[in-house]
Amino acid sequence: MHLAYPAVLAALLFSIGLYGVLARRNAILVLMSIELMLNAVNLNLVAFDVWLRDTVHAGQALTLFVIVIAAAEIGIGLAIVLLVYRNRGTSDVDKLTDLADREEKAEAAA
Amino acid sequence: MTVTTLAVLVLLLPFLGAAASLLLGKRAPGFAQPLAVLPTAAAFVLAAIVAVRQGSGPATDSAHRLTPTGSVPIDIALHLDGFAVLIAVLVGLVATCVQLYSTGYLRDDPRYVSYSALVAIFTSAMFLVVYTGDVMVLLVGWEIMGICSYFLVGHYWETEVARSASIKAFLVTKLGDVPFLIGLFALATDAGTFRINGILTAATHGELHHPTLVALLLLAGVAGKSAQFPLHTWLPDAMAGPTPVSALIHAATMVAAGIYFVARLLPVFETSAAAMAVLAVMASVTMIGSGLAALAQDDIKRVLAYSTIGQLGYMAGALAVGDRSAAVFHLLSHGAFKALLFLAAGSLIHAAGTNSLAAMSRMDGLGKRAEDAMWTMGIALAALAAIPPFSGFFSKESVLRAAEHASGGHTAHIPSAVGWTVLVAGLVTAVLTAAYATRLFLLAFRGQGAQVPDHGRDPAVMNVVLWVLAIPTLGFGMVSLVPKVFDLPAWFDGEELAPTLVTSVLGVGLALVGVVTMYGAWQATAARRRTPAGAVVAASAAAAEPALVEEAALELPPAGKAADPGDPGRLLLGPLHRPAAAGFHLDAVYSALFVRPVLAAASLVRFLDREVIETYVRGTGAAPRLLGAIVRRTQTGNVQTYLSVLLAGSVVLAVLVAVGA
Numbered sequence: 001m002h003l004a005y006p007a008v009l010a011a012l013l014f015s016i017g018l019y020g021v022l023a024r025r026n027a028i029l030v031l032m033s034i035e036l037m038l039n040a041v042n043l044n045l046v047a048f049d050v051w052l053r054d055t056v057h058a059g060q061a062l063t064l065f066v067i068v069i070a071a072a073e074i075g076i077g078l079a080i081v082l083l084v085y086r087n088r089g090t091s092d093v094d095k096l097t098d099l100a101d102r103e104e105k106a107e108a109a110a
Numbered sequence: 111m112t113v114t115t116l117a118v119l120v121l122l123l124p125f126l127g128a129a130a131s132l133l134l135g136k137r138a139p140g141f142a143q144p145l146a147v148l149p150t151a152a153a154f155v156l157a158a159i160v161a162v163r164q165g166s167g168p169a170t171d172s173a174h175r176l177t178p179t180g181s182v183p184i185d186i187a188l189h190l191d192g193f194a195v196l197i198a199v200l201v202g203l204v205a206t207c208v209q210l211y212s213t214g215y216l217r218d219d220p221r222y223v224s225y226s227a228l229v230a231i232f233t234s235a236m237f238l239v240v241y242t243g244d245v246m247v248l249l250v251g252w253e254i255m256g257i258c259s260y261f262l263v264g265h266y267w268e269t270e271v272a273r274s275a276s277i278k279a280f281l282v283t284k285l286g287d288v289p290f291l292i293g294l295f296a297l298a299t300d301a302g303t304f305r306i307n308g309i310l311t312a313a314t315h316g317e318l319h320h321p322t323l324v325a326l327l328l329l330a331g332v333a334g335k336s337a338q339f340p341l342h343t344w345l346p347d348a349m350a351g352p353t354p355v356s357a358l359i360h361a362a363t364m365v366a367a368g369i370y371f372v373a374r375l376l377p378v379f380e381t382s383a384a385a386m387a388v389l390a391v392m393a394s395v396t397m398i399g400s401g402l403a404a405l406a407q408d409d410i411k412r413v414l415a416y417s418t419i420g421q422l423g424y425m426a427g428a429l430a431v432g433d434r435s436a437a438v439f440h441l442l443s444h445g446a447f448k449a450l451l452f453l454a455a456g457s458l459i460h461a462a463g464t465n466s467l468a469a470m471s472r473m474d475g476l477g478k479r480a481e482d483a484m485w486t487m488g489i490a491l492a493a494l495a496a497i498p499p500f501s502g503f504f505s506k507e508s509v510l511r512a513a514e515h516a517s518g519g520h521t522a523h524i525p526s527a528v529g530w531t532v533l534v535a536g537l538v539t540a541v542l543t544a545a546y547a548t549r550l551f552l553l554a555f556r557g558q559g560a561q562v563p564d565h566g567r568d569p570a571v572m573n574v575v576l577w578v579l580a581i582p583t584l585g586f587g588m589v590s591l592v593p594k595v596f597d598l599p600a601w602f603d604g605e606e607l608a609p610t611l612v613t614s615v616l617g618v619g620l621a622l623v624g625v626v627t628m629y630g631a632w633q634a635t636a637a638r639r640r641t642p643a644g645a646v647v648a649a650s651a652a653a654a655e656p657a658l659v660e661e662a663a664l665e666l667p668p669a670g671k672a673a674d675p676g677d678p679g680r681l682l683l684g685p686l687h688r689p690a691a692a693g694f695h696l697d698a699v700y701s702a703l704f705v706r707p708v709l710a711a712a713s714l715v716r717f718l719d720r721e722v723i724e725t726y727v728r729g730t731g732a733a734p735r736l737l738g739a740i741v742r743r744t745q746t747g748n749v750q751t752y753l754s755v756l757l758a759g760s761v762v763l764a765v766l767v768a769v770g771a
Contacts, residue, residue, distance in 0.1 A: 096749075097746060097748050099745075101747075
């Protein structure tokens with residue numbers, strides 16, 4: 001199988017994931033988009049591992065790492081989203097802007 | 111104990127007393143008065159013992175070098191000779207009298223403790239100036255006296271007059287002290303030592319390279335301290351201090367320091383004929399000017415202040431003709447009778463409730479109310495006017511004698527013109543002195559009009575002090591010229607001090623002319639004194655403290671400034687009266703020369719600071735603020751925006767790297 005197929009597929013997946021992270025409002029969908037991006041990377045790792053005929057299969061090993069870390073990340077991420085939703089009744093990323101530096105606040109502090 | 115140890119004790123006792131009273135005063139008010147009086151009195155007794163032990167023998171020198179300075183060495187040195195020990199006795203006497211008088215005069219003053227401590231520190235400093243043999247150590251005492259004078263003049267700092275007078279006294283004397291310090295450095299560099307003995311040796315051997323410059327610089331400091339023209343303007347204003355302070359500092363001791371300094375370093379001044387001429391002119395202008403100004407003053411203490419300036423002029427004149435014995439003789443007798451005059455004036459102000467002569471001249475029975483003050487003041491005024499046989503006559507005659515000697519060209523180094531200047535000024539001043547002394551006495555004690563309000567009797571201790579000081583005023587002159595009793599010339603340089611026939615006839619004759627003229631003028635203006643003038647402090651409870659009356663009188667509107675038509679001085683001075691009353695407008699000159707330029711410079715600095723420098727400072731704050739406001743806009747709190755920018759940045763970097771590669 002030619003390398004182009006998995007590479008193009010991975011690029012597509014990554015782009016979709018990137019679009020999701022940058023554009024989706026729902027925090028859960030943002031997390032899902034991150035998963036898409038990670039898996040695009042995984043696909044690349046495996047494909048290149050095969051294409052380069054790596055004897056120690058570093059690509060595959062790294063993929064396992066990424067999967068494990070992605071699982072942990074999604075666990076923590078979903079827990080945070082859940083708590084945010086419980087506190088505020090929404091998980092809209094656009095509305096979670098408490099860390100903005102607003103003019104009036106800064107002046108009140110000064 | 112050796113003479114040196116005793117002298118050190120004299121120095122330290124008042125200082126230790128002051129330290130103890132400052133520490134204990136608030137906690138144990140009962141100790142305040144003994145701690146003020148006893149150390150000073152002990153110092154006086156010890157100073158007298160030092161004087162007797164030292165006698166007219168050769169000078170005692172003692173020096174201790176604490177640490178090498180690297181260049182010109184500074185020694186803690188004592189130099190005891192006839193001049194030093196006698197002046198120390200005078201200082202001790204006056205200081206003791208003033209401390210005693212103050213226990214009555216300021217008995218309920220809330221700041222009595224710090225007041226008496228400052229007077230004691232001042233006394234210590236004066237002893238230091240008198241006894242020391244090293245000009246740097248002398249300078250220390252000199253400056254301590256300056257700062258004590260500042261604090262004491264400002265004793266009634268609640269009043270505006272006292273505040274401004276204290277600052278003026280400090281600044282004007284500093285105006286002289288800065289050249290003085292430079293002069294001392296120049297002198298020590300030339301002589302290679304700060305020890306007075308070494309400096310004198312260098313001066314007599316002609317080793318000073320810039321005698322005129324050094325002498326003129328030193329004279330500036332002397333003029334400031336001893337209130338000589340043109341730096342005398344602080345002294346009349348310094349009368350805003352309590353009367354005992356005026357008696358101690360501004361009559362008997364501090365102002366004498368300048369004269370004493372010149373007397374100690376006379377050979378240095380003699381190396382420069384120009385400096386002696388300047389000193390003579392300064393003394394002459396001071397004498398005549400202050401005599402005229404004293405005739406026109408309304409405030410009794412200001413009359414006395416101007417007379418102090420004039421008498422210091424006599425001493426400076428004696429120094430200008432190279433006779434330091436006469437100068438110190440006059441210093442001694444003047445110290446006693448001027449302290450007496452001031453203390454008596456304090457009693458008088460208490461009795462009259464005003465310090466305005468115009469107001470006193472419209473009071474009846476002031477002489478009866480303050481009888482001790484009247485008698486002692488009469489004695490002291492006679493001494494001031496140089497009427498024989500009071501002490502002032504003998505000492506002033508010794509000055510005139512010295513001037514007459516120099517005018518004949520018989521004194522080495524001194525041109526006869528200098529002698530003539532001093533002699534003529536001295537004789538003119540003799541008339542003026544007699545005139546203003548008479549005017550003071552007649553206006554104060556021979557007033558007619560309403561009865562004096564009763565301000566309560568003076569404490570007995572105040573009157574006792576007056577009579578104690580009257581003794582030297584009466585007897586010092588006579589005693590000191592009978593060699594068997596007290597051989598004063600032998601204590602000094604051995605020069606003859608007794609009056610000669612010519613000068614004494616001239617001096618007494620002129621003094622009598624002054625007295626008679628003033629009496630005539632007083633009679634002539636009697637009718638004009640019927641109209642009341644000036645406010646008087648209302649009679650208060652009989653137990654009131656004497657000084658309170660004086661403090662209240664400070665705040666009265668200046669009554670006689672508007673010109674009292676019944677003032678005999680006004681009749682005699684004619685058109686001169688107005689400038690003389692204002693001290694010949696010298697304050698206005700100073701204000702134009704120094705005060706206004708300084709104020710203008712200050713407002714320029716203020717402008718530069720407020721408008722220029724602060725603009726830069728504000729700019730450094732405003733620019734980051736503005737930038738911050740711009741950057742703040744980008745921080746929206748929306749994570750997706752941040753990530754988008756991050757992505758855009760990464761893409762740009764990647765493209766740049768790709769293009770670069």
